[in-house]
Structure formats: C-alpha cells, structure tokens
Amino acid sequence: MATLALEDVKKAFGATQVLHGVDLEVADGEMIVIVGASGCGKSTLLRIVAGLETATSGRVIIGGQDVTPLEPADRDVAMVFQNYALYPHMSVFDNMAYGLRIRGLPREVIARRVQEAAELLGIAALLERKPRQLSGGQRQRVAMGRAIVREPKLFLFDEPLSNLDAKLRVQMRAEIRRLQKRLGVTSLFVTHDQVEAMTLGDRLVVMHQGHAAQIATPMEIWERPADTYVAGFIGSPAMNFLPATLTAGGTAARLETNGLVLPFADGPRAGEEGRRLTLGIRPEHLRPGIGGLDLQVELVEPLGGESVLHGRLADGAPITAKLPGALHAEGPLGVIIPLEHLHVFDAETGKRLDAQA
Numbered sequence: 001m002a003t004l005a006l007e008d009v010k011k012a013f014g015a016t017q018v019l020h021g022v023d024l025e026v027a028d029g030e031m032i033v034i035v036g037a038s039g040c041g042k043s044t045l046l047r048i049v050a051g052l053e054t055a056t057s058g059r060v061i062i063g064g065q066d067v068t069p070l071e072p073a074d075r076d077v078a079m080v081f082q083n084y085a086l087y088p089h090m091s092v093f094d095n096m097a098y099g100l101r102i103r104g105l106p107r108e109v110i111a112r113r114v115q116e117a118a119e120l121l122g123i124a125a126l127l128e129r130k131p132r133q134l135s136g137g138q139r140q141r142v143a144m145g146r147a148i149v150r151e152p153k154l155f156l157f158d159e160p161l162s163n164l165d166a167k168l169r170v171q172m173r174a175e176i177r178r179l180q181k182r183l184g185v186t187s188l189f190v191t192h193d194q195v196e197a198m199t200l201g202d203r204l205v206v207m208h209q210g211h212a213a214q215i216a217t218p219m220e221i222w223e224r225p226a227d228t229y230v231a232g233f234i235g236s237p238a239m240n241f242l243p244a245t246l247t248a249g250g251t252a253a254r255l256e257t258n259g260l261v262l263p264f265a266d267g268p269r270a271g272e273e274g275r276r277l278t279l280g281i282r283p284e285h286l287r288p289g290i291g292g293l294d295l296q297v298e299l300v301e302p303l304g305g306e307s308v309l310h311g312r313l314a315d316g317a318p319i320t321a322k323l324p325g326a327l328h329a330e331g332p333l334g335v336i337i338p339l340e341h342l343h344v345f346d347a348e349t350g351k352r353l354d355a356q357a
C-alpha cells in the first residue's frame with residue numbers, strides 16, 4: 001500500500017505528443033479511475049506508472065520514492081490487462097503462483113497466498129483447471145488473483161472488463177470495487193466507459209487529448225464539469241448544449257438563446273457584452289412547462305419508469321429530455337430550464353464560468 005504522485009508527466013512518440021503534462025496525487029488506498037475516449041493517452045499513462053513505457057519528462061513517485069528510473073520489476077506494482085494474459089498451458093494455481101516463484105518465495109508462502117486469494121475470489125475449486133476450461137468471468141478472476149498474490153503497492157487495471165458481456169461486466173465491476181476496498185490497495189483503473197468510471201472511482205481523471213481535463217469525485221464532475229468536453233462526456237444521455245449571448249438588461253445580465261432570455265447572476269463586466277457562451281442543461285433536469293424551449297419531439301424511448309425524448313428546436317438543434325413516467329408525446333412539447341441546473345461555459349475556450357444564473 002502506498003501513495004502515488006505523478007509530476008508533469010509528458011510523453012511523445014516521435015513527433016506525436018501523447019501526454020501534455022499530467023499531474024496527479026493519489027492517496028493511500030484510493031481508487032482512481034482514468035476515463036476518456038479511445039486514443040486520449042490512458043494506457044500510455046498507466047504504462048508509464050508501471051514502468052513499461054518511459055516518460056519523455058516528469059516523475060512517478062510511489063510511496064514517496066521516485067521510481068522514474070526503475071524497471072517494472074522493481075516498482076512493486078501489479079497490472080491487470082483487458083486480455084488477462086494467462087498462460088494457456090498452466091493450471092490456475094500455476095498461473096497465480098508464477099510471479100511468486102520467479103521471485104523465489106518459499107513454497108509454503110506461495111501455496112498460502114494463492115489459496116487465500118483464490119478463496120477471496122471464489123475460485124478455490126478451480127485451481128487445477130487450465131484457462132481454456134474457464135468462463136470469461138473466471139479467467140478475469142484468475143488475472144485478478146495473480147495481481148493480489150503479489151501483495152503490490154499499487155494495482156493498475158487497463159480496461160479489464162472490456163471483454164466481458166454486459167451483465168458480467170456489471171457484476172465484476174462490483175466485485176473489483178469490493179475487493180479493492182477490502183484489500184485497501186491504491187489503484188488506478190483505466191476505462192473508456194463513463195458508467196464504469198462513475199461507479200468505481202473515489203475520484204476520476206477525465207482525460208482529453210493527453211490532458212487531465214478534470215480531476216474530482218464523480219459527483220463533483222457531474223455537478224460542476226470544468227469544461228464542455230467533460231460536461232458532454234460524463235452523463236447519459238449527454239448534456240444538451242445551446243449557444244447563447246451575454247447581453248445587458250438593466251442591472252442584471254441576460255443569456256439569450258433560441259428566443260429565450262434567462263437571467264444571469266453576474267452582471268457583464270466592461271466589454272463583456274456580446275460575449276458568446278455555451279449553455280449546458282442535462283436531459284434529466286429539463287421539465288415539461290411553458291415559457292421555456294419549444295421542442296418538436298421526434299422519438300420517445302420508454303425506459304419503464306422514465307422516458308427519453310429526442311426532439312428539435314425551431315432552428316433544428318437537437319435536444320434530449322429525460323422525463324419521469326411513460327410518455328407517448330411525439331409532437332410539440334414545451335420544456336423549461338431550471339436555473340439552478342444551468343451550466344454556463346465560455347463558447348471559445350469551453351471553460352466553465354463560475355457565475356451561475
């Protein structure tokens with residue numbers, strides 16, 4: 001168990017800059033999920049922590065020790081991959097014991113650790129089997145077991161659930177979370193799946209094009225996304241965005257969008273009039289009502305207790321609303337934007353404005 005710190009970690013492959021300087025501090029026992037679209041640099045960052053890839057600059061510090069120059073074997077971290085990487089000709093026991101034998105641990109210690117991990121994972125009855133005689137979920141548990149027996153300072157997970165079907169993925173997700181809490185091992189978990197990220201992480205790192213766009217708890221990220229990228233990436237269905245202009249209206253400022261005028265708490269500073277903004281509103285925060293936006297609903301997806309409505313504004317812009325109940329309301333519908341749920345971003349930079357309506 002240990003803390004982890006990344007200090008201004010940069011990585012280029014040739015002329016391609018993949019990581020632009022990532023800083024992160026992870027507390028002892030914390031579960032951090034690194035989430036982002038494919039190609040944003042998640043695996044590269046994890047591999048740099050593991051020592052499988054060398055950072056172009058920056059430092060990796062585990063438990064207060066600068067491990068940047070150390071080989072993977074000297075870093076005391078265990079990695080679980082998407083493809084499990086089990087040895088097909090070895091039994092489950094031997095797969096789990098392999099790393100410990102390499103390190104020359106006594107036979108009794110190996111037997112005890114493998115047995116304990118197997119019981120923890122519910123695979124004690126499978127120790128004599130070969131990987132091909134196991135289901136996908138069981139193989140995933142063996143891969144986890146192999147990491148656990150090493151009693152590492154850090155667990156690193158690179159999309160370990162991606163090869164499982166949807167139901168098993170949800171089940172294994174809960175198992176990993178329980179196990180991680182119980183063992184208290186500091187962990188980095190990489191995924192492109194925002195639901196997985198929200199449910200697993202004590203905190204999330206939302207990555208975008210080699211930057212950490214935001215580092216915060218799942219709820220902080222959902223309630224106060226730092227920019228339009230994070231706002232659109234976290235949340236399903238995704239947040240609606242509307243272009244708006246900041247205008248002066250007596251003492252208060254106003255946000256004008258689609259013929260709608262909303263008050264804005266912070267009056268425009270000199271020269272800010274006419275500033276272009278992006279308004280964000282989550283589908284679940286829209287409410288039926290008049291005096292807001294007029295939608296033409298084109299499709300209703302019933303989810304049982306609630307319905308997702310896909311509609312368009314007069315100018316053709318798409319809007320999604322998630323409303324309670326089973327609705328069959330194709331056609332015109334008025335929705336209102338509760339001001340306490342309105343997010344305001346700068347249109348140019350995409351950054352969140354702190355002054356809220």
Ligand SMILES: Nc1ncnc2c1ncn2[C@@H]1O[C@H](COP(=O)(O)OP(=O)(O)O)[C@@H](O)[C@H]1O
Pocket residue numbers: 013016018036037038039040041042043044045
């Ligand atoms: N060994 C490599 N050589 C060249 N480019 C690489 C290498 N590994 C990764 N990349 C590039 O770095 C970027 C980030 O990759 P990766 O970290 O695997 O993303 P992610 O895991 O978020 O999908 C991608 O554009 C990828 O093509």
Ligand SMILES: [Mg+2]
Pocket residue numbers: 042043044
């Ligand atoms: Mg990857």
